[in-house]
Every structure is written in C-alpha cells, then in structure tokens.
Amino acid sequence: MKAWESKIRKVVPYVPGEQPNQKNMIKLNTNENPYPPSLLVEQAKVDMDAASLRLYPDPAASELVKAIADRYELEENQVFVGVGSDDVLAMAFLTFFNSDKPILFPDITYSFYDVWAELFRIPYQVQPLDENFRIQASDYAKENGGVIFPNPNAPTGVLVDLDFIEGILKKNTDVIVIIDEAYIDFGGVSALPLIKKYENLLIVQTFSKSRSLAGLRIGYAMGNAALIQAMQDVKYSFNSYTMNLFTIRLGVAAIQDQAYFEKTREKVIATRERTKVRLKELGFSFQDSMTNFIFATHKNYLAKDIFEYLKTKQIYVRYFSSNLRIQNYLRISIGTDQEMDTLIAVLKEYLR
Ligand SMILES: *Cc1c(COP(=O)(O)O)cnc(C)c1O
Secondary structure (H helix, E strand, C coil): CCHHHHHCCCCCCCCCCCCCCCCCCEEECCCCCCCCCCHHHHHHHHHCCHHHHHCCCCCCCHHHHHHHHHHCCCCHHHEEEECHHHHHHHHHHHHHCCCCCCEEEECCCCCCHHHHHHHCCCCEEEECCCCCCCCCHHHHCCCCCEEEEECCCCCCCCCCCHHHHHHHHHHCCCCCEEEECCCHHHCCCCCHHHHHCCCCEEEEEECCCCCCCCCCCCEEEECCHHHHHHHHHHHHCCCCCCCCHHHHHHHHHHHHCHHHHHHHHHHHHHHHHHHHHHHHHCCEECCCCCCCEEEEEECCCCHHHHHHHHHHCCEEEEECCCCHHHCCCEEEECCCHHHHHHHHHHHHHHHC
8 A cells, every 4th residue: 555545535325326327227326306307497598697606695595494493493593505405404513413432323324414524524323223124212222422314214215203303302411413304295294393392403304305305406404593603603614605506596496396395205105005915915024114115125036136027127116135034025116007007017917
C-alpha cells in the first residue's frame, strides 16, 4: 500500500436498486410510483425558462418550505428540505448523532443507515427484529446515542402504531429520535402530531414514492424549530444551494395537488391489496404490508431463483443477497393493475 492510500477515507457504499432501461420492462425493484406526477407539475415544468437559471436559487428554498408547512399546518421554521430524504437523513445523522454511545436501529431496515454511520464514524448497534419482523420496544430502552427506524419499516413493510412510537419516545428523552416515514402515505398514521409533545422527535418524509417524483429528488424533515435550525446550520456549513430552482418550483406544484395525491395513493393501496390475495394463492407468505411494496417469501422456491427467472421475463424485483435473515425474500413494488397481472401470470407459469 502506498503511504497516501492510508489517508483515503474508505467506505462501503450503499447499493441502490438497478435502474435498467428497457422497452416493455416491468420495473418493481425500487418502489417508484407507477403513476406520473400531477399535471400541475407538468404545467410548472412548461412554465420554467432556462434564463432563470442564471441566478443562484434561494438557499432556503422558501417557496417549497412554505408549501410543505402549509400542507402540514406547521410554521416554516419547523420544516427542512433536501435533495431527497437520503440527503435529509444524512444531514440529520451528521447533526444529531454525536455521542460516544451507539445509535440504535433494526437489523433489517433501510440499508443506508449503517452506511451513513460508517461514513460519519458514528457508533451504532443493530437491534434484531423478532421472527415476525416486529421491532422489540425493549431493545430501545437502553442507553444510546440516538434512535432511527422507518415506519412502516423497509423492506419488511411492517407498520407500528403511534402508541408504540410514543412508548419509544418516553424511553428516549435525552437523544434525538428520527422516524423515517418514506412510506407513511400508503396506509399508516404519521407520528407528526407528536412533535408538539416531544421536542426531540424528527419526522422525515419524501416526494419520491407517494408523490411520484423520485427523479426530482425532494425530501423533508419536520420537527421543532431548534432541531430544524441545527440542521440548517450544518447544511449551510456544507453546501448552501442544494435545492435547484426547477426542483423548488415543481415541488411546490406537486404538494398543492392534494386531490391527485389522494387518487394515486388510493390506487396503489387497492392494487396492493389485490396483489396480496393473489400472491398468497400462489404460495407466498409475508407480513402485512402498509407500503407500496410486498416483502414475500415462497415455501417451495428460492427467492434468488424466482428473482433470476423474473429478470429473464424483463420483470425486475428487489433481492437482497447480503443480509442472511432476508436471503429468501423478494421485495416487490406495487405497479399498475396491469403490471401486477403480468407479474402474477409469469409467476404462475414458473411455480406450477
Ligand atoms: C426510498 C427511501 C428513502 C429515500 O428516498 P429519497 O428518494 O432519497 O427521498 C429513505 N428511507 C427509506 C426507508 C426509503 O425506502
């Protein structure tokens, strides 16, 4: 090894799902929304002109912050926006997890958490889910440097209720507790109202899934003003202009179309429910999902083999090979009814 090599920060990066780009493929591997964004977004895009890009964007992204604050009946100083919730979560890790004690999160969860912890050199300890993929509240009652988990959890799809979250908050008054609500709009109840009672609670959401805007990159955090201010101070110490002008404008348009949001999320939920029935008929089992994906295993066939077979039919689902506990599971995103019909038909062929 050369001397300079020892000075390189070595990290094992997060591996996102594949982004194949084939005609007629059915892409059910990264939990994108099968429906296009609101027509208000389309219109806002048409209304944009390239000349406005001469100037720096508003570093505070105030228009977007205000639109989100209005939507959730918050003050503007209770909202932080970033380049997808990945950016927001990374900023939150950097801002809030600064203890010698380990932060806590589940062993089966969003696989970016341990990557950020390693990158920022934050000690962490994973807490095993039980055999039904439930979080054990008692695991989060010990001393720690902070707590984070998604609700519903990913990739399990399992939702906890607000009493459960409040139980965790009551045991963790001295650290920041982050709830990653990337999938909350598909049937869960948001813990947002709890920020009034628990000033150490941060809620993180995204436009990527329920608002059909994964390609635009908008995420946001909501919490008390002191938390938001602290995140802003870190952000301005790193890169002031994270939100570009187009994203701000299109994001405002997206959040203003509540009717379209309701319509598409209800369609995804309806498709999910009928897909659950049909997957069960085919011999799959899974915990009840409250997200836009189903995390399923089959009693007679290996997940890896099903995954490979589906790929030959241009159907992409997600398979996590590295975590031993979930090696025989597939995460199947909810597409349109038609896409799910094709998936079921192809599975039927394979499994007979
Ligand atoms: C998709 C996802 C995110 C990140 O989404 P962005 O596209 O960066 O907003 C964060 N957390 C979980 C659990 C997710 O599944």
